[in-house]
Amino acid sequence: MAKQVPTSRLARGTKLGAVAASSVLRTQRTRLSMRGRSEAVRARMAEESMIRTTEQVVMVLGTMKGVAMKLGQMMSVLDLDLVPENHRERFQKRLAVLRNAAPTVSFESMRRVIEEDFGESLERLFAEFEPEPIAAASIGQVYRAKLHDGRVVAVKVQYPGIDVAVRADLKNLTMFRKVLQSAMPWVTPAVLDELRLNMESELDYQAEAATQLQIAELYAGHPFIAVPRSMPELSTTRVLVSEYLPGKSFEEIRELPQDERDRVGEIIYRFYVGSLFTFNEFCGDPHPGNVLLVEDGRVGFLDFGLFNRMDPEHVRFETICLRAAAEDRAEDLRDLMVQRGVIDSPEEIGAEEALEYVLSASEWCLVDEELTITPELASGAFLLAVDPRASEFTGMKQQNLPPEHLFSRRADFLTFGMLGQLRATANWHRVAREWLYDEAPVTELGEIHHRWLTATRPPNTVRRKKSGADRAAQPAPPKSRPTGRTRRERTES
Numbered sequence: 001m002a003k004q005v006p007t008s009r010l011a012r013g014t015k016l017g018a019v020a021a022s023s024v025l026r027t028q029r030t031r032l033s034m035r036g037r038s039e040a041v042r043a044r045m046a047e048e049s050m051i052r053t054t055e056q057v058v059m060v061l062g063t064m065k066g067v068a069m070k071l072g073q074m075m076s077v078l079d080l081d082l083v084p085e086n087h088r089e090r091f092q093k094r095l096a097v098l099r100n101a102a103p104t105v106s107f108e109s110m111r112r113v114i115e116e117d118f119g120e121s122l123e124r125l126f127a128e129f130e131p132e133p134i135a136a137a138s139i140g141q142v143y144r145a146k147l148h149d150g151r152v153v154a155v156k157v158q159y160p161g162i163d164v165a166v167r168a169d170l171k172n173l174t175m176f177r178k179v180l181q182s183a184m185p186w187v188t189p190a191v192l193d194e195l196r197l198n199m200e201s202e203l204d205y206q207a208e209a210a211t212q213l214q215i216a217e218l219y220a221g222h223p224f225i226a227v228p229r230s231m232p233e234l235s236t237t238r239v240l241v242s243e244y245l246p247g248k249s250f251e252e253i254r255e256l257p258q259d260e261r262d263r264v265g266e267i268i269y270r271f272y273v274g275s276l277f278t279f280n281e282f283c284g285d286p287h288p289g290n291v292l293l294v295e296d297g298r299v300g301f302l303d304f305g306l307f308n309r310m311d312p313e314h315v316r317f318e319t320i321c322l323r324a325a326a327e328d329r330a331e332d333l334r335d336l337m338v339q340r341g342v343i344d345s346p347e348e349i350g351a352e353e354a355l356e357y358v359l360s361a362s363e364w365c366l367v368d369e370e371l372t373i374t375p376e377l378a379s380g381a382f383l384l385a386v387d388p389r390a391s392e393f394t395g396m397k398q399q400n401l402p403p404e405h406l407f408s409r410r411a412d413f414l415t416f417g418m419l420g421q422l423r424a425t426a427n428w429h430r431v432a433r434e435w436l437y438d439e440a441p442v443t444e445l446g447e448i449h450h451r452w453l454t455a456t457r458p459p460n461t462v463r464r465k466k467s468g469a470d471r472a473a474q475p476a477p478p479k480s481r482p483t484g485r486t487r488r489e490r491t492e493s
Helices: 009-033 039-064 066-078 085-099 107-118 162-175 177-181 189-203 205-218 258-279 312-326 330-340 351-365 375-386 403-422 428-436 444-456 468-473 487-492
Strands: 140-146 152-158 239-243 281-283 291-293 299-301 307-309
Touching: 107 152, 107 239, 162 189, 189 205, 205 239, 205 307, 258 281, 258 291, 258 299, 258 312, 258 403, 258 428, 258 444, 281 403, 307 403, 312 330, 312 351, 312 403, 312 428, 330 351, 351 375, 351 403, 351 428, 375 403, 428 444
Parallel strands: none
Antiparallel strands: 140 152, 152 239, 281 307, 291 299
16 A cells, blocks of 8 residues: 655654664664774774664655655765765665655545646546656656647646645754754754745745746757746646656666766756856756756756746856856955855954865866766765864854855755766866856857857847946956866965
């Protein structure tokens, strides 16, 4: 029998509580049994204990759906050095369950959601409706169906009671933050606040359908980006109908030759990061389950429940800061961050720490050289920036990043994580210079993209004009950073 999603705070809290109790007991037992053992044995026992705890947390997150599953999806993308390298492949397989979880809610339950929202029978709404879901999301399942006019569509349906479950998750994740940090130390109050602010918006599929249609129209006719058109007139709060877009899954993309993975990687980077600087808006939920490779070579992007439109001034601030970091202008960067309120304790943060902190997270796209993104590189940057266990940048981690920037940085990290999963190679800085410095593209994809922009957009939306504030904040951009080496490597040499 298919399981139902637990919705009461007590039921869902009990699951986390059980993990907490077993984790504490396991740690105590392990410590006691360590007495008199060699360092190697103790290290192995501690490693095994941590792995069991982490795997148990992963399984709990997978069964809870909602916010907990969202955290699990983030965790699976970033490959957060949670376990030693020799165990990582096995652990990643467990994490993959969170990305492509097998359905646990019966079709009859999901059918009732559709019929309740529309007030019609499934047969009157659709000519055909396949009962086996084709994908699972954090708050729903996706089915393939056919409309009476012959169009094949994807139908995303919320799990019954998921709205209650999401709100319970938000409360429980705060309550059990310390427990979750045993496996996910980056679950900071700021991360929880960001999820709390944005997660509930995912519950409104009608609003998501309207957003998806706008994005589909924005990218209509694009040569290598595909966004399926949604159908708001056929969507409700709990049901979203859109064009069906078939294609290879992310796991299949990972098996492609290097040059094809590099191409997909650049497209992912342009869509998830470049759109912020080009259109002042971006999708805040980059993860493998939302990407597929269409037969004609385009990369398809799905799921727009977490979508953000930023004030152009906020986007300009991020641009100026990244330029300052790329050019090693530490004092300018610190001054910008103090003025913006990113650094609210100026007496505690020096210019070098501010620069090193930004570079630790973003140097991969600021260094002018070809770079292969690995899971270790992506997770290492993320952990340096947010993990309280890392001793680096203690002062910066205590500052309060304004929420509008927290959301964009999260999207940047998750995109970085996806590129790591692909092990994609590019000169990411040369791609980024298109939007950081308004330079002409140097890649084939960049040239194709800019021809499309020029043909479909008014001139002032293709290249953003630099304001007086932009010019005053930084000198004329150099052609590249002084050297391809990191600051740490330059210092050591």
